[in-house]
Amino acid sequence: MNSQIDSVTLTIHRAANEIGGNCIEIAANGERILLDAGRPLYAPEDDTCSFIPRTLNTELPVAGVLLSHAHQDHYGILNELPASWPVYCGKATESLIRLTSGIFEKTLPQQFRNWESDSPFELGPFRITPFLTDHSAFDAYMLLIEVYGCGILYSGDFRMHGRKSVLVKRLMDSLPPYVDALIMEGTNLGSNKSCCSEEELEERFIDLFKSTSGRVFVSWSAQNIDRTVTLFKACANRAAGRTLVVDLYTAEVMEMLADFGRLPRPSWGHVKVVVTKAFARMYEKTGRGDFLQRMIPHGISARALAENPSKWVVMTRKSLLWDFEHCGVIPSPSDVWSWSMWGGYLKEGDGLVLKDWFESRGCPACHIHTSGHASPSALKEFASSIQPKVLIPVHGVDWDNEPEGFANILRLADGEPCELRQHIAARGGVA
Numbered sequence: 001m002n003s004q005i006d007s008v009t010l011t012i013h014r015a016a017n018e019i020g021g022n023c024i025e026i027a028a029n030g031e032r033i034l035l036d037a038g039r040p041l042y043a044p045e046d047d048t049c050s051f052i053p054r055t056l057n058t059e060l061p062v063a064g065v066l067l068s069h070a071h072q073d074h075y076g077i078l079n080e081l082p083a084s085w086p087v088y089c090g091k092a093t094e095s096l097i098r099l100t101s102g103i104f105e106k107t108l109p110q111q112f113r114n115w116e117s118d119s120p121f122e123l124g125p126f127r128i129t130p131f132l133t134d135h136s137a138f139d140a141y142m143l144l145i146e147v148y149g150c151g152i153l154y155s156g157d158f159r160m161h162g163r164k165s166v167l168v169k170r171l172m173d174s175l176p177p178y179v180d181a182l183i184m185e186g187t188n189l190g191s192n193k194s195c196c197s198e199e200e201l202e203e204r205f206i207d208l209f210k211s212t213s214g215r216v217f218v219s220w221s222a223q224n225i226d227r228t229v230t231l232f233k234a235c236a237n238r239a240a241g242r243t244l245v246v247d248l249y250t251a252e253v254m255e256m257l258a259d260f261g262r263l264p265r266p267s268w269g270h271v272k273v274v275v276t277k278a279f280a281r282m283y284e285k286t287g288r289g290d291f292l293q294r295m296i297p298h299g300i301s302a303r304a305l306a307e308n309p310s311k312w313v314v315m316t317r318k319s320l321l322w323d324f325e326h327c328g329v330i331p332s333p334s335d336v337w338s339w340s341m342w343g344g345y346l347k348e349g350d351g352l353v354l355k356d357w358f359e360s361r362g363c364p365a366c367h368i369h370t371s372g373h374a375s376p377s378a379l380k381e382f383a384s385s386i387q388p389k390v391l392i393p394v395h396g397v398d399w400d401n402e403p404e405g406f407a408n409i410l411r412l413a414d415g416e417p418c419e420l421r422q423h424i425a426a427r428g429g430v431a
């Protein structure tokens with residue numbers, strides 16, 4: 001076998017030393033695939049500069065852009081990439097990406113094709129098997145790529161304490177023994193973020209709902225469907241007996257994802273959709289007035305939230321505040337607010353605005369959250385069960401400070417091409 005002919009080159013164009021913005025290329029004899037096409041997390045939402053990594057050649061064809069899940073830091077530069085590069089992802093991931101792109105009025109020029117979990121498909125010399133995994137994004141996957149006898153597992157983003165943790169454990173038990181290279185995320189290295197289960201959060205929310213005499217305002221990501229389920233179940237718990245009030249965008253996400261499993265939807269009991277002027281205008285403006293009309297039977301006015309405060313668990317985001325204030329929905333010391341996202345987001349931007357809004361009214365805080373990413377110990381458990389010849393770190397900032405407990409780390413810099421087969425051969429793998 002000629003190693004010159006069978007070269008497999010891996011290039012991390014971005015995310016070797018940062019959380020998010022993943023853009024990873026695998027090339028084999030002139031054919032290429034891209035693992036994710038992410039926008040850096042530091043890039044402002046309204047920044048129109050190009051965020052294509054400098055080292056990514058957009059002049060040459062790509063057999064497929066494989067998107068692990070529908071988080072911006074994994075697909076956010078798609079609208080800048082060539083229309084001729086086909087995109088592969090899960091069906092729900094495509095729907096979520098199209099929904100968000102529609103709101104921001106971004107056009108996606110590429111053709112999309114959907115994969116099925118556990119069903120391999122081929123792109124040139126690459127054989128790809130997606131595995132549904134556990135992450136705060138719905139429909140997230142790990143990807144096994146086999147090319148010229150070399151097995152590469154890309155973890156995407158994952159955790160082992162969410163509602164789908166059994167999928168990760170199943171993969172650890174059943175993966176074939178030829179994973180030569182593991183490209184793994186390390187978001188939570190160097191942090192002590194909470195990694196408790198969604199079931200534990202559910203209990204904590206039930207306690208909070210029972211012990212609060214007023215409204216409970218909660219801020220969470222509409223696309224974090226695990227969290228929506230947790231809040232819905234806590235509301236529907238007989239002892240808590242509250243109604244979850246979501247905004248139109250969250251209702252749209254729920255309505256869409258309900259087609260993919262038994263998930264709460266706007267027409268269910270214990271759910272109401274708050275129809276505010278600003279959101280209604282935005283839906284009309286972006287041509288989605290029909291969805292707005294469909295939600296009217298499940299809708300509630302913001303003004304109604306000013307009455308019967310012990311009944312409501314109210315989704316809160318900055319874009320709702322103006323309407324809330326004008327309808328008399330003002331937080332008070334008998335209400336509680338809960339930030340159910342990463343605490344770092346409270347230091348600036350929308351998070352800081354919300355924090356000030358509640359604090360200035362003397363509304364107490366009770367933050368209940370668990371990370372969408374694996375804990376450091378879960379990362380070590382996963383890597384040692386896969387036993388790769390090389391472990392290639394991505395999507396983390398503390399890999400260099402916390403390498404203990406990980407075997408065979410191969411550290412790459414952004415844009416540095418690596419002849420993967422040579423590294424694997426040096427460690428007794430494929431030659």
Ligand SMILES: [Zn+2]
Pocket residue numbers: 019020021071073074157395
């Ligand atoms: Zn990510």
Ligand SMILES: [Zn+2]
Pocket residue numbers: 069071135137157
């Ligand atoms: Zn993610």
